[in-house]
Amino acid sequence: MRLAVLETEKCVGCQLCMFACSRRQNEAGLAKSCIGVKSIGGMERGFSVIVCRACENPPCAKVCPTDALTPREGGGVHVDLEKCIGCGHCREACVIGAIYWDDEINKPMICIHCGFCVNFCPHGVLGMEKKKEIEHASK
Amino acid sequence: MQVNDPLSNVLYIDLSKRTFEVKRRDDIFERYLGGTGAAIKLLHEECPEDCDPHGPENPIIFTVGPLTALFPLASKTVAMFKSPHTGNLGESHCGGRSAVAIRMAGYGAIVIKGTSDIPIYISIDNKQVHFRDATTLWGMGSFSSGRVIRENETGAGLRTIMRIGKAGEKLISYASVISETYRHFGRLGLGAVFGSKKLKAVVVSGKSSLPVVDMKQYRKAYNEIYNSAVKSPVMKKYHDLGTPENVLPLNEFGGLPTRNLKEAQFEKAEVISGESLAEHYLGRRLACSNCPVGCIHIAALREPYEDEAYFYKTTMISYDYEPIYALGTMLGMNSAKDYLRLMDRVEAWGIDAMSAGVVLAWATEAQEKGIISEKETLDVKLGWGDVQSYITALRNIIEQPNEFYTALARGIEHTISIYGGEDFALAFGGNEMPGYHTGPGAHIGTLIGTRHSHLDNAGYSFDQKLLAKEEKSPEDLVDILVEEEIWRQILSSLVICFFARGIYSPELVSRLLNITGFDVSEADLDRIGREIYVEKYRFKMREGFKLDDMRIPKRIFETPSPIKQLDEAYIRKALEHVKEILAQEGVFQN
Structure with a gap:
């Protein structure tokens, strides 16, 4: 299961x-x-929700020079903070900008697809889905 | 409060010198919590007696509270300043992303003084204040300037963009400041204070961690409030139709000011009701940061080009109860489309919808009565429901091409000092009236409220819930209103949205404050609220406010209200009683 933006x-x-x-x-x-x-160029146009999409063969992991990022079973990546050197290549490789940055320790922060946020979305934008279903749902 | 809580960081900005500094002010936040309490303390410190509201010494003070970015619905920013509209206490509250952005940038308050020699905007983040040349933005509407700044600055999703339109630049005394396109510091002219400082916009962005005393308790309390907000009936009305839910019930009650309060019922109320707008126009819903309710209703207005077939534009326009009253029923607007068109201009030009509507309503009646002619209006024939005449007049108010429009640009109180017509000039304490002709509670409430707003003490609500059932003496009514206003000082010191007042009880507030490191009991809350209330009146009296001098427009007695117990003697007795209450606190008018 992974976190999905069902209906932006x-x-x-x-x-x-x-x-x-x-x-x-x-x-x-x-x-x-x-x-x-964040808004899509102003509140009148609506919003985009930016979070890890749990890519198959994730580009962020591919560019990591120290193998600190490894694909997780079921989607997403695991970050090994010991191995991470804070180079930021992963952040550049993610075209949707879903790699957030911990300025305090200078390392990436990436969604672990725990689904906790889904409980606090009052409008059904977020949900937990199996991978196949999501691709059909997305626009 | 926690020693590492960034709340007590106050950012002082000087626009004349283009400098800034940060001071820890634990003394203020420990004592007054934040929000309106911290703001009145800072106003006493920063605003010199008798200062010119347009002068460099008039401060703009923004404050947020200890619960902001921690708990849902504590997402208002309080602005305080000396009002160019009333020449006295200026206070206005705004939602959107403003409060969370200020708190996340690491501040509890921002104080802006001085005047820039050229148009500028300032961009504030966790570390810096950038002063940017806004020459190119000067003259731009609020939508366009927001768009430009959005592209120019970083921090998307974590920021607020508070800006003015043309009304602020032209120093209209009831110009607003707009944030996130649809939220406002609407009342009492903060936009003109921005304009006088040549300040087009303030952008604030940031992200930070906040300390809490007990993480487990914090998460538990968050869930409790979230569940109340999502499930409890107390917030349902804001969740569904939003504030315009009030239109039809108030109309039925006979308390909906119509055509400059010549009547208190509008025959076309249905057309601009929350129900009708939702059915025909509602195109999007929005929420302030950390709000599970999302009361912001945006209409989609689809209109053909005037001169080209099969070309359409769609404009997104926010609607709420008070603008529907002021620009709708007060102006006899019998089409939702026309109301939305006027609202769109009000938004782009950045003017307080409530004052603008009431000013236009007065002008319409004054022209009807022949007090002013088309010589004054420059050939504009103001007519109830004639949206084009109102858009033209509003543009003239902003451009001020003659003495009449220059007078209107300073509000009703000023205009009648030149042209007369005071009997039907609907301002209380110098501020144009809100949308309630429900009875003595509403009118006395706005007269004695520290910012002359219906939200000071909700007098309109006591009319409907209390006075509709039993008579009250003026003294008893004032006691009720003052108690309510004192409690609201706590809510607005914690910058809790008043729509959530049904959830945030004194017991809950005290518990949440304990979680955030404030040792405050329910009894302390009452004491602090009282102190803040008194401090505001102390400021008002210092600046020459007199309860004895309050003008009471005759119109409110001529047009029957649902609660009959309303006459001048009753109101004067109420005002006397406020003086007694204040005297006990050592506050006297000069």
């Missing part, structure tokens, strides 16, 4: 998912959030 058009920009992600990590605020919501 329903997003109202409340950002509750971002705050939920922080709390899941026993954090308060937004510094550690691995999901982001």
Whole structure:
């Protein structure tokens, strides 16, 4: 199972998912959030929700020079902070910008597809899905 | 509060020198929590007595609260300043992303003083304040300038863009500041204070971690509030139709000001009701940061090009109860489309919808009565429901081509000092009236409220819930209103949205504050609220406010309200009682 953005058009920009992600990590605020919501050129046009899509054969892992990123079973990547040298190549390789950055330790923060944020999306934008179903649902 | 909480960081910015510094002000936040409490303390410190609201010494103060970015619905920013509209206490609240962005940038308050020699905008992040040349943006509407700044600055998704339109630049005394396209510091002219400082916009962005005392308790309390907000009936009305849900019930109650309050019921209320707008126009819903309710309703207005067949434009326009009243029923607007067109202009030009509507309503009646002629209006024939005449007049108010429009640009109180017509000039304490002619609670509430807003003490609500059932003496009514206003000082010091007042009880507030490191009991909350209320009145009296001098427009007695117990003697007794309450706190008018 992986986290999926089921219907971006329903997003109202409340950002509750971002705050939920922080709390899941026993954090308060937004510094550690691995999901982001921003308007598409102004609130009148709606929002995009940016979070790891759990690519098959993920480009972020491919470019990691120290093998700190390894694909997880079921989607997403695992980050080995010991191995990571904070080079930022993974961030550049992700075309949707879903690799967030922990400025404190200078290392990437990537969604682990735990699904905690789904419980705090009041409008059904987020959900947990098996990979196949999502590809059919996306626009 | 926690020692490492960035809340007590106050960012001081000087636009004249283009410098900034950050000071820890634990003293303020420990004592007044944040929001309106911290703001009134800072205003006393920063605003010199009798200062010119347009002068460099008038401060713009933004504050947020300890619960902001921690708990849902604590996402308002309080702005305080000396109002160019009333010449007295200026206070206005705005949602959107403003509060969370300020808190996440690492500040509890931002104080802006000085005046720039050229148009500028400032961009604030966790580390820096950038002063940017806004010469090219000057004269631009609020939509376009927002668009340009959005492209120019970083921090998408984590920022607020607070900007003015032309009304602020032209110093209209009821110009607004707009954030996130559809939210506003609407009332009392913050936009003109921006304009006088040549400040086009303030962008704030950031992300940071916040300390809590007990993570487990924090997460538990968050869930409790989230569940209340999503499931409880107390927020349902905002969740469904939004604030325009009030249109039809108020109309039926007979308290919906119509055509400059010549009537209190509007025969076309159905057309601009929340129900009708939702059915025919609602195109999108939006929420402030960390709000599970999402009360912001945006209409999609699809219109053909005037001169080209099969070409259409679609404009997204926000609607709420108060603008529907001021630009709708007050102007006899009998088409939703026309109301939306006028609202769109109000938004782009950045003017307070409520004051603008009431000013236009007064002007329409003044022209009807022959107090002013087409000589003053420059050939505009103002007519109830005639949207084109209102758009033209509003443009003239902003451009001020003659003395009449220059007067209107300073509001009703100023205009009647030149042209007369005070009996039907619907301003209270110098601020144009809100959309309630429900009875004594509504009118006394706005007269005695510290910012002359219906949200100070919700008098309109006491009319409907209390006075509709039993009579109250003026003294008892004032006691109820003042108690409500004192509690609201706590809510707005924590910058909790008033729509969530049904969830945030004193017990819950005290518990949440304990989780965030404030040792505050329910009794303390009452004491702090009272102190903030008194400090605001102290500022008002310092600047020459007099309860004895309050003008009461005769119109409110001429047009029957649902609660009959309304006459001038009743109101004067109420005002006397406020003086007694304040005297007990050592506050006297000069």
